[in-house]
Amino acid sequence: MVESLIENWGFPEWMAYLIAATIPCVLLLHVVAVGALFFIWLERKVSGRIQDRLGPTRVGGKYGWLQSLADGVKLISKEDLVPAGADSWLFRLAPYISVSCCLAAYLTIPFAYGWVAQNLDVAVFFVLAILGLEVFGVILAGYASGSKWSLLGGMREAAQVVSYEVPLGLCVVLPVMLAGSMNLTTIAQVQSGWFTSWLIFYNPFLFVTFWIFFTCALASVNRAPFDLAEAESELVAGFHTEYSGLRWSLFFLAEYGSMFSVSALAVLLFLGGWNGPIPITSWIGWTFEYGWFWGTLGNFVGLANFIFKCSLGIVLMMWVRWTLPRLRIDQVMTICLKYCLPLVCLMLLGNLMWPWIAGPPSASFVQKRYEAYQHLHPEPTTETEADEETTAESNSVAISLPQQVNEKQKVVLTTSSTTDSSLPLQTN
Amino acid sequence: MFTQPIGVAHYLVVGAILFVCGIVCMTTKRNTIGILMGVELVLSAAILNFVAFSQPAFRVDQEASLGIDGHVFALFAIVLAAAEAAVALAIALNYYNNHSTIDVDRAQDLQG
Amino acid sequence: MTMQADDPRLIEFDVRTDEMLVNMGPQHPSTHGVLRLVLRTDGEIVSETTPHIGYLHRCAEKIGENLTARQFIPYTDRMDYLAGMNMNLGWSLAVEKLLQMEIPEKGRHLRVMIVELNRIASHLLGMGAYGLDLGTFSPFLYAFREREKILDLFEAVCGARLTYSYLTIGGATHDLPPGWLQQCEAFLDQFEPNIEEYHTLLTTNQIFVKRTAGIGLLPAEMAISYGCTGPVLRGSGVDCDLRRDGEPIYTRMYEGYDFEIICERDGHYPDDYDYPPVPKEAQLGDCWHRFYVRMLEVVQSVSLIRQAMDKYSQTAGDYGIPVRFNHKLPAGEAYLETESSRGWMGFHIVSDGTAVPLRARARSGCFSNLSVIGEIGHGCLIADIPAIVGSLDLLMGEIDR
């Protein structure tokens, strides 16, 4: 992207970088904001349907689709008061921490092949880390608003974080293990083709892991049975009792944003990312082999797939929210620590044993993985010979991924001394 | 300032400042948790230096950089710092539990 | 009830945090009406609960001393505003007892029908609110859907949806409108299958069971000693229902009706209702059982209404013409208790011969039910308090009067 900018539009280098950085940010921001609005409306509709009622109908047209806009306007107009006993500085800061963390998580999520803000090697790990930070916002809000109820809410949030983060982290390990790298793009590429190649159907362990991942994700987003932090019936409204107006809406935005990012992560890891159930794009040739234009077309289809799956995930969350009663804090902790964690460990073990049970992975899968890896680390030959004397002929990139590394086989591990981690965003 | 490339020295300066802040925090704060924060600062300064030394692009002769060793050391440092914080906090809470005070100066029992 | 050491739910507090006095204040969303609970908590664990009442006091009884018997009926409505009909019945029966007045049989069947309908409505709202306390919003809406239909029926009968003051001394203000029975019949027919839905929604819902089973355990002897009545008492396994063991003037209403008191006798409930089995975590006297008794009473009331409708339609005679407003009360006093949806509603009238009673006192079932909260409301988590309060099905109107 940067080079094309420099060449086509003749921007100075630093300007080019600046633009190249801002475009993804703006795009992502829109995705989150619009997504939040849409999903708020969707939630009202879905809960209405669940509760045998219509949900918003009158506001803005046929299906009350402007309802969330109305809410937004209401919230903006509301008075933004800071309670007396509150620690004003922290009180104001808390919502911004939450929102920023939630938005930061989108940095490494690929919406389609190549459409990713920063194709980090440690993408999955990065998303988890950022999700972990979000809890600070809630805790600070809970503490800063001075009232006992909000402090209790904050503490519950902290307790909940401690309990869900471990199983969540472990669930993520399984697909990463199979895909061979933490880069989300690679993981998605590995799942291309029929929906059977999705990792969720790869082996039964992964299927169960998906549902555990989903439960822990629910807990991390404070939704439904795990929404202890802002349990109306007990703690009035938990940590955001004292918030009103725009600050409260920021929290709301953060909640929906992280809801979307979590389901995006789920989709990418388990449900094949932007690959549709049926590989139509490859059939009709909309892939990058046939050129950049067709590739982008294929990407659009992928984007649609991705968005649709994420929204399915969110609907699933809503559905769970409006049916199940809330769990108690100790029950939440027992579920996460005493049930999910051991189960995930078992699944991890199962997954490790899978090649032993059901034989080595299918050739196509290995081929896809190899290709995906290639994309990340292009052959040195195509790369400009930066440094002759270092790349001895004998080096050949034949890394067989760690999973297959076992003592018995003598692994010839050679690597090119020069690898470039930056994504060949601008291949061709 | 923004045009000059960054070298290891810059990182060392930041590391030094962090280190000094950590030391001062440890010596001046009377709250045990405050002291723990000081410790965290000092440790992060150390890790910063590791990372700085491991990046070949920051120095003149590229080969002298620590390369992957720096990363691995930083990893180990982070992990152990976390563990250490856990133990330190456990001790602090125990002290608080038994003496119902978090003030370090009141913990003078082991004086000469 | 003290928490035994090996009770799994006993959360060992480790770091000695200070005790915190928290106000689950009058305007708390989960306290039905305006009950204020002062919780002494230590972290999440509640060590002591003290209820404060009186926020909804309208000194109805004092006013009762300046009104004649029939003029006092609307005030009884506003005591337990979810079961207004039962209150009217209670007051009117007390006065009739003072007057030694007998109302015709048709009136009695009418009263049974109306009262049981009102009981169903009250239980439905109790169930919905309880679901809300535990965090699910949907059951509340389902409950209101049914309750709306009943209120329509009542509207048809006495023109009001909440404060009816329909049953008065001597019978009812006016007879059932024609075609009402058919509407009621239709309601009952479509209501019965829905009960199955509520069970799946809440009673057997695993999270609901986890949140209520074994919580707020109220042993039978404590329930009796604190004077709990109604579903709370029956939830603890005490087989006592005024409709059967009450005073003759009241039980005569229910003569000829075959109904069995809903209570867990030696390990199982009366088996003429198809009801979901008791989960193994639930112990007798805990929140789950109280909730479960109310759900079964709804089914019982449906069968009672059906019988009442048949009897009403078969018996001839007037529906019990009410006495005049300034009807003179004989000197003396009378006290009568009736089985309202939330417990025994007792009315005590002292009159010196004039139309205006000297003293019109109401004894509320919810009041004694609430007094138990101090006993069973400690040693548990904050999240359990709403569950316990909800299970007691309190109504501040009746308590504060």
Add this chain to the structure above:
Amino acid sequence: MNLDRMLPLLLGGAWLLPLLAFAIIALGGHYLKKTSSQHRAGFLSTVAILGSFVLAVVAFSMWVSDQGLGEPHHGPEFERAQLEENQTPIQLAALAEEGEAEHAHDGVFSVSGVWYIWAQVGEQKFEIGYYIDALTICLFVMITLVASCIHFFSLGYLQEELETGIKDHLVATSAGEPFERVGRQHRFFQYLSLFCFSMLGLVLAGNLLMVFIFWELVGICSYFLIGFYFERKAAQDAANKAFLVNRIGDLGFLVGIMALWGVLGTLTFGEMSTKLAELAPETQQQASPNKTTIQAASFLQDEEAKATNDEETADWNVGLLILAGLGIFCGCVGKSAQFPLHVWLPDAMEGPTPVSALVHSATMVAAGVYLVARCYPLFTEEVLLVIAYIGVITLLMAAMMALVAVDIKRVLAFSTISQLGYMMLALGVGGWSAGVFHLITHAFFKSLLFLGAGAVIHALHHEQLLIRMGGLRHKMPWTAGMMFVGCLAIAGAGIPGLDWGLSGYFSKDALLAQAYAFAQVNPSHVYLYWLPLAGKALTAFYIFRLWYLTFAGKPREKKLYENAHEAPLVMLIPMMVLTYFAITAGWQIPFTPSSVTTILEQALPAVASFETPWAAALNYPAEYLSHQYHTKIAWTAIATAGTGFLLATIFYVWQGLRPDEVQKQFGPLFRFLQAQLYLNEVYHFLFVRPLHGIARACSWIDRHLIDPFVDRMAKGTVNLARLEDQGDRKLIDRPIDWMSASFYDLAVQLKATQTGMIRQYLVFLVLGTVGFFFIVGYLWQL
């Protein structure tokens, strides 16, 4: 029947039964000691000794059936003897040599063996063994017989010991009235059984060491028995005296044993004779019993055949042998109360009479004689001569003392000493079988006399003085009669013509005959015949004096006489048994030519006496040579005995001579004899006083020389210690204290830095590191 197996068993059994009785009584504890059941102890020990007697008799019968009763030894030599009846002594000596040369006697038959080796040093084994020959068998029978009779007698005699609350008039308590004590008959029988065991053991012993052990045991038993009434002062002194004097004798015995062991290298009897033969190989060892002289000359003039060193050892051996002989005899002197060491026996009469009867007449005192008999081959001529002379002196001295003794038991004691003198004389002059035969007969009639005296004392309630008795024959006819037989026996009454007499007659006659033969052969020692003859007269006199004073005449003390009564049957029966043996001991066994003497002769040892340079050649006539003088001697003996008898009757029956007048005439002699030749005082003067003197000297040295020296040494060390303490305190402690104090102060100052405030520590830490870096950083370049 094989003797080798049966004899040791039988005799061993007989020997151990009394020990068993002793053990049971001693360990029987309260069961036997209770006054009500004390009589059981008596029955037990009596049964035990009867058992031993039965076993001894069985053994004797087996011995006799196997070895026969032995014939008198005058066989072919006898005829030859008749031939040379009237030849001169020198021819007699020659005849002896030829006899000897002609046929070698086939050695003494004996059964010996070892039961248990209790110690072994090198190849020298100390064992418990037995050496049984005819002598042992006879002595066994004699001892068990006499002991049985005395056991029965003492059952009766110590009757009052059974009750409690016995008043002992001889012991005065502080308050003056007689001392009251509980009866202890069980203890008497306990010691009696122990005594019998040790006596039988002594006789049975297989080697000298074992003999010595039982020698000591016997001494202890006599100490216990003498000191039975240990409350009495006299009894205590007598017991001590007896024991001490015996010990002196035993000392000599021990020296003798050591010397003997030095010479022969072995102590067992069996091997001793063989070893003797080896020591004198070339001397024609006179195997035949009748020739005892060994040509010492040939032995001494060792021609060139022997190496020179053999020569010295030969002299040296003989000297040692003599010493051994004398040592052993010294033991016998002590035990059998011979001349120098006889003083304890008269005092030993303090013990109860049965003790005196058994221990101090028949057995223990005879042990000495038995020992001499057993070790006969060892004695050289000199030693035998010494034995003879000691015997003569003792018999004369004792006899004279017996004349003047007034206590009935003392008279008998002196008579025992003189009879022992006779036995030693017999052995001294080579009359082996005569001496031993006299030992046996003396045992019978002396124990009879003692039991009689016991019956008299018992009857007169512990009155022992002769001068207060008299005329008891009416009260105690049986006792009187039996004692008269005893007196006759001891006097040696008999009819030489018919060769019939009491046992004493035969034994004393053989004895005198041997003495006469010896005197004939060795004219220089003629006194060895005349003095015993005179003694015989004295014996007769004092024994009949005794009898007359007690039984004849009128009772001198009316009161005593009234309540005298005949002794009960349990006391009379044993006296009757003893009387029978006193009479028949000397007779020939009907239908056989043998008698007790022939049986004894089976055990005659082959004499191997050595010719020693000191003594002139002494000829020891063989015993059978002495038979020829038998009849002549008999008549002289009877004559002397008769004179003695007459003299006594004159004095006491016919009151011809009044004893008190005679006393006045022979006043000084009478007093001299009365006081036992002042020997006690002499000993006291010779031994006791010097000893006390030495003791005082030693204590003086100890007190005045050694103690001061030691005290001064102690004071010196104390002063030294004090000095050293001062030095330590001043020189060493002070500097060290100073150093520790200074360190302590330094530490206190340093302590101030430990404020306990963590934050200050941290400040120090940082400043320290920064300082360090500054120094390293900047000073480094300089």
Add this chain to the structure above:
Amino acid sequence: MDNILWHSVFFWAFAVITCGFAVMVVLSDNIVRMAVALIFSLSGAAGLFLLAGADFVGAMQLMIYVGGTLVLLIFGVMLTAQGPFISLKAGSGDWIIAVVMVGLSLAMLLPMAWSVPDWHGPAMGASETKTTKQTALQEEAEADQETVVVEHNVSVTEIGLSLVGVRTDLNQEDQESGQLPEGYLLPFEIVSVHLLVILIGAAYLARAKRPRKPTKYP
């Protein structure tokens, strides 16, 4: 103006954040404010790591350090910061010592940091330096530059493999010759066991002290 190096820009930005909040931690009295400042400071440090090309370490810092340790600290603050302990004022004497210490140590550290010329920055001669942000294509543009900065960024797989013991980043010969150490398998195992022990210890220290006999209510 000449080319703005975004890398430097971001570096200074994050540096300012980190140091600024570090100073704020020192200066503020309220323990909760200190905690928040610490969070921002360490997040800034994580940013610096990313800028130094250590993606994995940066993510680890964010996740473990900020996400884990600081939540722990927040817990500690919440549990103890009741009433008087929220803001414990340190005596003025301490501040003076602190200032002296700061002066001294900075005076030592800073010159030391700048003492080694090698550390000042990449290829002194080159006007431009490559940062991880600039891709390989960039070099063609500056082909004329005499020294070419070979940008080497450590990828996660390499770190992962080295932890397991296979050093893919070093060329083969050195490894065979044995001078260079193999991977970090042993330290990796030791750290895992070490962690286990520490956490058990911490859990034990802070475990619930169950009252010997159950009181009427906890």
